Amino acid sequence: MMLRDKVLLVDRQDTVLGEMDKLQAHQEGRLHRAFSIFIFNSFGQMLIHQRAETKYHGAGLWTNACCSHPQAGETLAASASERLDYEMGIQCKLQRTFSFVYHGRVENGLVEHELDHVFVGTFDGDPKINREEVADFQWIDLDTLADWLTRSPQAFTIWFRKALPMVVEEMSKRSNP
Template sequence: MELTGTKNVVLVDENDHVLGTMEKLQAHQEGRLHRAFSVIIFNDNDEMLIHKRASDKYHCGGLWTNACCSHPRLNEAVKDAALRRMQEEMGFTTSIEYIGQFIYKTEFENGLIEHELDHLFMGKFNGEPKPNPEEVEDFKYIGIDELKLDIEKSPQNYTVWFKKIVADYVGWNV
């Protein structure tokens, strides 16, 4: 089970008020609500950039998801964190716009519980990502209709939060 360092997450209430911090693995073991973000990237052909999480991630390894997802640091603006992690995970930056937030909770087969208040950002990028292999196993641009069909056919290949994003937010334009 891979877990980089003793990274903390920011615990929040349902209104995104900070309650403190907790070590990331402990927060997932206890199912504590914490702040997160997800970035959706489209190219000029209206294809979405998705990536396959590294197989040794401590949860959802080997699953396809949105371009970038992670957790901000305490006192770090969520948008700044999203831009930082996009560079660290996918090897590029681009302008992004905030489009909403949602809360979800799910228990994984390994007993960990993901309970996040997820801030959602969207942007455009037409280049070739240079992903960090410790984070990303593969990536591709995919048309929305093809993506939705594949999620319907093989939902087990995608992260829980990404399926929610596709169902609730895809179709919005930057």
Template sequence: MTNVILVNEQDIAIGEMEKIEVHEKALLHRAFSIFVFNSKGDMLLHQRAAGKYHSPGLWTNTCCSHPQPGEEIEASALKRLQEEMGFTTPLRRAFTFIYKAAFDNGLTEHELDHVFIGRYDGPVAPNPEEVDDYKYESLAAINEQVAQQPQQFTEWFKIALPKLETWMSLQEK
């Protein structure tokens, strides 16, 4: 049983609850998404394992999860990146956003998502319980794939991607 942190829209913790129950009740909770790029600027995507309880087999950002109660968000993100993808790299906080997405299985993600950015060129050793496949792709190729086959990507990824690109363009100015 894994608990997640319930939050209000200002990201103030208001309690904790078991992860599946939170998704059944569509309650707002804290999450994080990690986007890792290589030195060429390509993003590391992963395909969620077929056994995942929601969004199995869909492509998404490098890593995403929920900090555990009592865990600092960045420390949790680094730990989960190692657990899911088999590596760690320094992360930079980028932005947060709130989204809500219902799934065919009756569960709903309603998350205040903290987005982190990293750079990494080393070996990737994904956990097969979490990841079926992975690849590096250019942002142009990813956008083309999302436009042509949106059903192949997670809901949060499709929401976060344009926000990420906006954030990245503002960093260049």
């Protein structure tokens, strides 16, 4: 497993401009490449997980199945697959669906500013979570998730709150061509 202590700084067109320490990039709010993975089961439920309490930001918050930063020399697809297996013990086909840029303050004086590439996959079963990364997980239907998100947005990571409506719209397009 590759150490993930760096990020790739990019412009809004995803051209790599350099590499920086991950914490420094979040302290300075520098735009960098990331990915988020959304996993659904055959019942249409989404897999979400609660981040481990040891995370330097987003600790204890709920989010999508997996998210991380590709490292120099890795393709997005290989990085996403490797990280999903490392964090959740899941191996499945992933499809890159879209990307978006977001910017927002998070706890500990840090700033998320990412060009986030979103992958979607299907998996039936329960993950085998890595306790260093994940405190808990659950399969949840989208209506229940939407209600929870409306009542308690602070329980979720910033990127999840921003990406979820786009993922739901994309999945709707796929099921209603």
